[in-house]
Amino acid sequence: MIIPAYNAMPELTRSVTSAMEQTLGPDLIEIIAVDDGSTDGTGDELERLARTCPALHVVHQENSGCAGGPRNTGLDRARGDYVFFLDSDDYLGPDALRRMVAMADENGTDVVLGRIASVGGRAVPRAVFSHNQPRTDIFSSHAYLTLGPWKLFRRSLIERLRLRFPPYRNCEDKPFTAAAYLNASGVSVVADYDCYYVRYRENRGNLTLTASGLAHRVDGIRLCFETVARYLEPGPRRDQIMRRHVEWELCGPLRGLLPRESERDARERFFPVFRDLARTWVTDPIVERIDAPDRLLVHLLRADRFEDVLTVARGAKEDAGRGHLVDKGRVYWLHPFFRDHTADVPDACFDITDRLPVHHHLDTARWRGGVLRLTGRAAIEGIDAVDATEPGTELVLRKYEADRPEIRVPAVPRPDVTSGFTVEIDPATVDGGVPLERGLWNLYLDVRAQGVTRTVRFGGSREGGAATRPPRRAVTTPRGEPVVVVPYFTPYGNLSLDVGEVAHAARDAREAPCLVTRTAWHGARKSVLIVGGRLTGGFPRTGAGAGTGLRLRAESGAGAVREVAARFEPGASGDFTARLPVGRLTAGRWTLTLIVEGRSVVVPCLGRLAGTRWFRFGRPYYAKPLTRRSAPALALEVAPVRVAAGVRRRMRRARARARARMGR
Incomplete structure (x- = not known):
């Protein structure tokens, strides 16, 4: 356990105490607290706490000006199998380390994420903590969305890669965590327990707040892209990971921070860095996958159009609510640059068709004889169905990891419910008159309106009778063969079918x-x-x-x-x-x-x-x-x-044996 501390009072006491009181036990934990030249009594408080806990070792050093310095000092002294970084503003749940270490031991993983909880409204990641994941990776989970250092790392991985934090005041943790992720043998997620509590200091002195300008971020941003390029060859996997940095480290700071800089610094110091990052690392496949506001910024960066980038960044909040246009089955964002011949920006930069949210609910899922009857609601946000003759919602069945055509089942509208529908699945005949193949089938909705089509996974939002899954049901095929169909909800809450109990x-x-x-x-x-x-x-x-x-x-x-x-x-x-x-x-x-x-x-x-x-x-x-x-x-x-109850049973047996002995 490594705790960097600089002028961390009064939050420091709870932070360190939460490490000392871990259920894993003090004999299994080494706590290294590094006082980074504090002047507010942080060093004295650490020494006081160390006198009550033999596992706590305190190091005092000159101020390094960043959190990475004391973390590196702790890494140089760490000797345990695992390393966990605890910021002095935050604190741990009592059972956090035991759960994370057990997850790493049982699954042989190099990085473990424990669920993060917010104290006082500080933003925390949620998607990755939807369910426990004993063993996953950054390509098949949301783990890479969280690049903070508050994780359990296998120390042998850190030493093998010779990882240390760069001397930046902000964004120093992201390249470190990215490198660990990209080289880990596996990643685990503890989602059923609040392991780590993040909070802002009472004096709002967190580095994320006091060092928030581009001057403190730009070096770390550049290193994020270089780290990914170092460990991943060009291709879809690199694009998948780079996309995170394009959205969060490139486009986000451009919109939120560039307008705050002076005109000179923005033009001469920071814009060239972002322009070169866009030209070097943002591939066309990445551009196709990011949202329209980011696509517009990347296009302008590549074209070296500083004035337009600054205009778009300054108007980002107002332009976000400008509405859309439906044209020939596509939906476009009505930004002022859209189809303005003087702006010279292609329509593709404003296409939001594939980003429109689909609001859908599974209301009920019940068997009626051998037919599974689903009722629900589905609509594309902002797109109303205006033509009654237009094909409506369809249920789509796709066999899990199988190269075969999908099955479509038309839904029947429910006139009494806005955007409501009913769909019936007869497993014995739904596949063109023949039974569903044995295997796992995932259910999707194909929702249509004004020529616009959006397909989404179905069942993650449900109410009422659908809260409990329907029971397994034996279905008789036209050939008289019995097949068992088991509806179930996946870990993400979506509805699937196991046909034939494979x-x-x-x-x-x-x-x-x-x-x-x-x-x-x-x-x-x-x-x-x-x-x-x-x-x-x-x-x-x-x-x-x-x-x-x-x-x-x-x-x-x-x-x-x-x-x-x-x-x-x-x-x-x-x-x-x-x-x-x-x-x-x-x-x-x-x-x-x-x-x-x-x-x-x-x-x-x-x-x-x-x-x-x-x-x-x-x-x-x-x-x-x-x-x-x-x-x-x-x-x-x-x-x-x-x-x-066990004690009562043993007492009854003892009395029975005693009576038996007396009756002899």
Whole structure:
């Protein structure tokens, strides 16, 4: 734990105390607090706290003028397996480090993000913390949107890369975190606990506020782009990551900060830097993906049009609400430069068609016999349907990671509800008169108005009866074959269908992508279930299963989902092991399956898997396997131990044994 501190009173005390009181235990934590030349008593307070905590080590140094200096001092002295940076303005949740370290240990990840909570209105990231992610990466999650240093880093990664913070007063943390992300073997996200609390100081003395000008940011901004280019080859992956910096470090400061600078500094000192960044790093694919205001700025930067950039930046707030024009199925932002021949800006810079929000709700999802009936509402923001003959909303079914045509089901309008619709899915006939293929199907809405079409994932916003997912339903195909359809909500809350309980269809192991060979409780951690197996002839073993995305999924009866990534053994054997932290599951019944390439494989209960017990927050919990012939997948019942009831049972047994002895 590294805590940089400069004139940090009075917030410092709570910050350091939150580190000292971590449930991980003082014997497992090394706290290095670096007093960066403070003059307000920060150094004395650190020494006072150190006298009460042997784990706290205080370093005093001359003022470096930035947060990176004391952080680097701490890194030079750190000896633990992991490093966590705690700013002296902020504080930790009591169980934060234990949860993050456990996540890193169990999944072999190099960076762990703990959920960030706001104190006093300071902005915090939210998208990445929608659900726990035991193992992910920056390309398939929202992790890269948060580049603050308040994360758990594996120290061997930092030392291997020789990472240190540059001596900038602002934006010094972003290149450091970006480099760690781009080289990490994996990223974990703890989303079910408030790990880190960010706040502004009472005197508003945070560096993010006192060093907010472009003079303090421009070097860090340039280094962000150079860091990405250093570790990623040109192509889609680099463009995906660069887009974040184009939006946040290029266009954002141009709009918000450039107009505040003097005319001379803006023209001669800062504009050339942003112009060169746009010309060097912003590719055409990035331009196509960013929003219209950013597209306009990038176009003007590339064209070396300083006056127009300044005009657009100064009018950004007013121009954002200027409305739009629908023309031939496309929607354009009515900025003053739009179709002004003197401005000479292409229409593509103002096209907002693919950015228009779609407001949609899933109201109900219920079975009617063998037909799944969905009701909901959907409309494109700002675009009203004016032609009754125009095709309306359609439901689109797309098979997960499968190269096959999508299925479209027309929705029937609900005259009594604005933008309301009803759609019915008959799994036995919906695919052109034939049953849905076995597998996982994701549901989308194709919403249309005035020739404009927007397609969105469906189910993430729902109300009323749809809050509980419909039960699994056995459907009979036209050939008389029974097929089980399981509606479920994904971790992001969207509606999907598991048709045929895919795992059950693969009764022959030669057809299944993988085979389970072991289920057992971890010897040292009683609340961790180990599921082992191997890839079979039903899946290519090239690269020891690399790229298969094999995951062990636990799904509760309420629709909650917990997934962990499997690890493959070296070589090309295809042997894998997945470790499920059952101790973190909520009380209830959880069914286990393996997901590989969009296919689901049953996890059977092999041998005689016994129950297990562990302590959670000082309370005993248990998990025991539940197996039924009608549901061959392994299911676990997780619940707290009813201590009082157990004591009463033992007392009754003791009395019964005593009576039996007396009766002899």
